[in-house]
Amino acid sequence: MAHEIIATGRSRTGIPTGRLAVWWVIGSEILIFGGLISCYLLNRFNHGPSWSVEAANTNTFIGACNTFWLLTSSLFVVFAHAASEKHDAKKTRIWIWLTILLGGFFMGFKTYEYTTEIQHGFTLFTSNFWSFYYTATGLHGFHVVCGMVIMGIIAENDIKHERNWHRVENIGLYWHFVDIIWIFLFPLMYIAK
Amino acid sequence: MAGHKHPSYLKIYFILLVLFVVSVAGPEVAEIFGMEGVSRTILVLVTAFGIALWKAYLVCAYFMHLKFEKIYAPYILLACLSLLLVFFFGTATDAMFSNGHNWVKPYSEEAAAEEAKSRSHGGHDDHGDDHSGDHHEEGDHDGDAHHDGEDKDSH
Amino acid sequence: MAEVTHVDGAHDAHHEHHKPSFWSKYVFSTDHKMIALQYMFTGMAMALIGGYFAYVFRMQLAFPGASIPFFGTLSPAAYNSLVTNHGTIMIFWVAMPVLIAAMGNFLIPLMIGCDDMVFPRVNRLSYQIFLLSAIILIISFFVPGGGFGGAWTAYPPLSAKAEFNATPFGAPMWLIAVTLEIVAFLLGGINFITTVMNARAKGMRMYDIPIIVWMIVIASILFMCSVGPLIAGAVMLLFDQTLGTGFFDGTAGGDPVLWQHLFWFFGHPEVYVVLLPAMGIVGEITCTFARKKLFAYKLILYSTIGLGILSFFVWAHHQFISGVDPRAAYLFTTTTLLISIPVAIVLFAYIATLYGGSIRFTTAMLFALAFTGEFLLGGVTGIWLGSSGVDVYLHDTYFVLAHFHYTFVPIAIIATFAAVYYWYPKMFGRKMNETWGKIHFWGTIVSFNGIFIPLFILGAGGQHRRIYNFQHYPDLAGADMQDMRVFATLSLIVMLAFQVIFIVNFFVSLKRGEKVGNNPWKANTLEWVATSPAPHGNFGATMPEVYRGPYEFSVEGREEDYWPQNEKPSES
Numbered sequence: 001m002a003h004e005i006i007a008t009g010r011s012r013t014g015i016p017t018g019r020l021a022v023w024w025v026i027g028s029e030i031l032i033f034g035g036l037i038s039c040y041l042l043n044r045f046n047h048g049p050s051w052s053v054e055a056a057n058t059n060t061f062i063g064a065c066n067t068f069w070l071l072t073s074s075l076f077v078v079f080a081h082a083a084s085e086k087h088d089a090k091k092t093r094i095w096i097w098l099t100i101l102l103g104g105f106f107m108g109f110k111t112y113e114y115t116t117e118i119q120h121g122f123t124l125f126t127s128n129f130w131s132f133y134y135t136a137t138g139l140h141g142f143h144v145v146c147g148m149v150i151m152g153i154i155a156e157n158d159i160k161h162e163r164n165w166h167r168v169e170n171i172g173l174y175w176h177f178v179d180i181i182w183i184f185l186f187p188l189m190y191i192a193k
Numbered sequence: 194m195a196g197h198k199h200p201s202y203l204k205i206y207f208i209l210l211v212l213f214v215v216s217v218a219g220p221e222v223a224e225i226f227g228m229e230g231v232s233r234t235i236l237v238l239v240t241a242f243g244i245a246l247w248k249a250y251l252v253c254a255y256f257m258h259l260k261f262e263k264i265y266a267p268y269i270l271l272a273c274l275s276l277l278l279v280f281f282f283g284t285a286t287d288a289m290f291s292n293g294h295n296w297v298k299p300y301s302e303e304a305a306a307e308e309a310k311s312r313s314h315g316g317h318d319d320h321g322d323d324h325s326g327d328h329h330e331e332g333d334h335d336g337d338a339h340h341d342g343e344d345k346d347s348h
Numbered sequence: 349m350a351e352v353t354h355v356d357g358a359h360d361a362h363h364e365h366h367k368p369s370f371w372s373k374y375v376f377s378t379d380h381k382m383i384a385l386q387y388m389f390t391g392m393a394m395a396l397i398g399g400y401f402a403y404v405f406r407m408q409l410a411f412p413g414a415s416i417p418f419f420g421t422l423s424p425a426a427y428n429s430l431v432t433n434h435g436t437i438m439i440f441w442v443a444m445p446v447l448i449a450a451m452g453n454f455l456i457p458l459m460i461g462c463d464d465m466v467f468p469r470v471n472r473l474s475y476q477i478f479l480l481s482a483i484i485l486i487i488s489f490f491v492p493g494g495g496f497g498g499a500w501t502a503y504p505p506l507s508a509k510a511e512f513n514a515t516p517f518g519a520p521m522w523l524i525a526v527t528l529e530i531v532a533f534l535l536g537g538i539n540f541i542t543t544v545m546n547a548r549a550k551g552m553r554m555y556d557i558p559i560i561v562w563m564i565v566i567a568s569i570l571f572m573c574s575v576g577p578l579i580a581g582a583v584m585l586l587f588d589q590t591l592g593t594g595f596f597d598g599t600a601g602g603d604p605v606l607w608q609h610l611f612w613f614f615g616h617p618e619v620y621v622v623l624l625p626a627m628g629i630v631g632e633i634t635c636t637f638a639r640k641k642l643f644a645y646k647l648i649l650y651s652t653i654g655l656g657i658l659s660f661f662v663w664a665h666h667q668f669i670s671g672v673d674p675r676a677a678y679l680f681t682t683t684t685l686l687i688s689i690p691v692a693i694v695l696f697a698y699i700a701t702l703y704g705g706s707i708r709f710t711t712a713m714l715f716a717l718a719f720t721g722e723f724l725l726g727g728v729t730g731i732w733l734g735s736s737g738v739d740v741y742l743h744d745t746y747f748v749l750a751h752f753h754y755t756f757v758p759i760a761i762i763a764t765f766a767a768v769y770y771w772y773p774k775m776f777g778r779k780m781n782e783t784w785g786k787i788h789f790w791g792t793i794v795s796f797n798g799i800f801i802p803l804f805i806l807g808a809g810g811q812h813r814r815i816y817n818f819q820h821y822p823d824l825a826g827a828d829m830q831d832m833r834v835f836a837t838l839s840l841i842v843m844l845a846f847q848v849i850f851i852v853n854f855f856v857s858l859k860r861g862e863k864v865g866n867n868p869w870k871a872n873t874l875e876w877v878a879t880s881p882a883p884h885g886n887f888g889a890t891m892p893e894v895y896r897g898p899y900e901f902s903v904e905g906r907e908e909d910y911w912p913q914n915e916k917p918s919e920s
Contacts, residue, residue: 078202176253
């Protein structure tokens with residue numbers, strides 16, 4: 001960072017560069033998760049009878065709790081964004097840390113869920129349904145953890161020092177996207193039997 | 194994004210919560226009333242997936258501010274979504290037809306369903322009274338119902 | 349590159365004056381031009397490896413079983429590994445980094461008149477991930493079992509199970525390397541797209557953007573939109589390889605053909621991802637050296653966009669004999685034939701640009717013209733392969749191989765040489781030697797045709813791909829066929845030998861090349877406004893403004909036959 005890059009400050013589209021890039025990241029993520037979900041659906045249609053039996057073994061209660069955590073954390077991150085627009089560092093950090101806390105709840109429940117399932121003999125190798133289940137939810141969980149880490153960095157590195165306010169909105173967009181992926185994974189993996 | 198009139202975030206959140214409850218309740222209702230066949234499929238599809246779409250729309254439009262964003266952003270996302278549909282339907286023309294004149298299939302759906310059923314019974318016995326037990330029970334009923342339906346078909 | 353100094357101190361006014369260390373200047377630089385050079389040199393080094401692989405397996409085919417100079421005797425397993433990695437390297441580690449990453453990094457900020465990419469550090473990260481992937485790939489040649497040998501398309505079950513491919517470490521490492529490379533280009537691509545969307549110079553409207561920038565951006569969008577399912581697929585295949593899941597395992601209820609869809613949904617747009625920058629390069633060069641306005645700029649642009657959209661609807665033409673439903677095959681045949689139209693429009697627009705121009709046959713122009721001719725040949729043979737009926741006969745023969753080499757060699761080799769000869773002055777402030785350049789050109793083009801024309805004939809004669817020794821097949825072991833194989837191999841050696849001229853010319857010109865001014869070719873686009881070589885920050889204190897399109901050559905009523913984009917119109 002020898003000097004300020006002029007290019008980064010330009011905005012011919014009217015969307016700030018950071019946010020525009022996040023939209024493209026989300027676009028590419030749509031295709032990554034979409035590709036996985038497409039494969040899951042194609043398999044599911046082909047293996048209707050056995051997979052609906054398998055899907056009944058997923059823990060809808062924990063899935064529902066996790067949906068609730070993520071929905072609520074989405075609300076919190078929007079509040080963080082609203083606070084960051086007013087350059088209110090204290091409130092922004094509180095809302096971000098609450099979001100991270102809910103992300104932690106999500107991962108905690110996920111860990112418990114994986115543990116019980118593996119104890120009951122439903123592992124990655126049990127059948128292709130379970131392979132898809134662990135891959136899709138695992139990839140999603142990886143995104144949740146990444147989001148939590150980045151939010152922690154933003155809260156402690158940027159907002160604490162009252163700079164780079166736009167990053168709150170950008171990470172918020174990503175977090176909402178992770179939420180939306182879960183909105184689709186939940187019925188696909190847990191509800192549809 | 195200042196200067197736009199957002200509806201209250203809390204209001205959107207409560208709508209999302211209500212939709213969430215409906216989406217969980219839908220398949221349970223189908224269970225309770227013992228719905229079968231097409232009507233059950235429609236109910237599950239609408240409550241689980243229709244509402245998922247609606248929820249995703251609400252989050253996109255209001256939490257992600259897509260409704261107030263410059264037109265580029267929704268176009269980017271719509272382009273990616275439509276290409277995903279191209280992939281899905283293009284692949285489905287092939288992947289949904291898994292039978293050919295000279296194809297040997299080492300995998301039997303009936304055997305897999307049978308195996309999955311025995312597995313879930315075993316699982317059920319192991320953890321009969323943990324808090325997710327009732328869900329599993331319903332799941333088993335569901336599996337049985339499916340299997341019965343199949344038997345009728347094949348006889 | 350020792351004398352790549354920051355000349356013209358006045359332009360350096362707004363950035364720091366301390367002398368950067370070797371590491372921060374050449375290795376951990378965030379400057380887009382240095383990253384472009386890093387990509388270019390990595391790509392060229394990988395091209396040498398890929399070329400060496402081609403030499404080894406061509407020698408095996410020409411003189412089966414003989415000991416190969418500089419290698420030794422080639423085993424069947426090593427043959428498979430070499431063929432696989434030749435394809436992988438040439439596409440993922442040569443064409444992609446040189447055409448998209450190096451050219452995009454070097455040209456986009458210069459051509460749209462800004463000082464760097466919008467995310468310089470993401471740019472550096474992208475190169476570092478790319479370098480890591482290259483290192484992983486190279487290490488995979490030396491692990492027990494050797495490098496992956498299941499063809500660059502990695503079809504399961506061959507690629508999914510170690511008991512089939514016999515490369516328990518090579519296969520996962522290959523897959524990880526490819527995935528990392530894809531991630532690197534996702535980061536780079538998002539950077540390119542965002543830069544062009546947001547950071548254009550003042551006054552540069554949509555139709556003032558040079559065609560190559562358009563093409564690189566469209567290529568980046570194609571890459572981004574097509575690669576997602578493959579990333580998901582790569583994770584699934586990696587689990588199949590290392591953990592033993594059954595995503596693509598028919599006995600577990602998986603679908604091996606699904607991988608082919610995931611792969612080719614990316615793989616076919618990928619062809620256009622590397623084609624578009626090459627066509628952009630050729631367009632720029634053709635236009636500059638014809639001294640004439642680019643013919644039908646908007647038509648080229650719209651054709652390219654149409655091409656990009658269509659490229660998502662053709663992928664299953666790679667799978668006509670994989671059991672795809674014939675009705676679907678009919679559909680994909682139609683789209684495949686349709687997609688040749690926009691490509692042809694662009695190429696014929698280039699040819700029309702030549703008409704009535706005052707053409708200058710510099711080395712760069714020769715390579716650009718050669719691209720147009722050779723690529724047309726590759727495109728026309730593609731029509732046969734795109735028709736599902738003909739493809740049943742020709743699939744997996746050397747005809748396919750010759751066809752895609754007639755597209756990829758013009759893209760990755762010829763267009764790249766054109767670009768290097770053309771932008772070399774901007775990179776290093778000196779010209780490459782034109783005489784040696786022309787010798788290099790003729791040697792490369794003639795020997796290139798000498799390699800692949802025989803392979804067309806062999807392929808039509810039924811010679812199958814991926815065979816270790818054709819002497820085992822009586823139908824293919826005849827002396828006439830073997831002669832053609834030997835001819836192709838000798839042509840390859842000649843072609844490789846001529847590249848030595850290029851390499852020597854490249855490095856000698858760094859020190860001894862003729863020093864040139866900022867605009868040696870008298871071109872219009874903004875990169876020629878910056879000093880050669882461009883300093884950090886590109887344009888110094890005042891960023892350029894744009895007043896007209898990029899191709900105003902030979903405008904009537906002007907003394908000079910070019911009209912730079914940033915030149916203020918005279919008040920009249």
